[in-house]
Amino acid sequence: MPNSLRFISGAGQDNTLRTVTQDAAILTYAATIAITPVQQINFYQVALTGAATINASVASLYIGDIVRMQFSADAGGARVVTFGTGFASAGTISVAASKFGFVDFIFNGTVLQEMGRAATA
Secondary structure, eight states, rough: OOSSBBBSSSTBBBBOOOOOOEEEEOOOOOOOEEOOOOEEEEEEEEEEESEEEEEEEEEEEEEBEEEEEEEOOOEEOOOOEEEOOEEEOOOOOETTOOOOOEEEEOOOSEEEEEEEEOOOO
């Protein structure tokens, strides 16, 4: 049902028979990281020690589901994150040494569409 809306007829009317669900996870750094968000609101935190590519499996998402990501870079220098499969992003995000980067996505029925980003200076 990824091309379906989760709420179809007003507040509190969930056509999936699920309540509002949230998930949060701290992901282990790797050069390529795969995520499989399944909740209405998904939060992922990654401590970067090098460049990373994030890929998402979106098969269990519904239109309007949210994925929020927080990246923290170590003191070793700026770290670049690329969004691959499952994302439509505005490009890479560079996180300065010892700083944070945040990116928000919303599922549009096909991919996780970037909605905004911020990086601490």
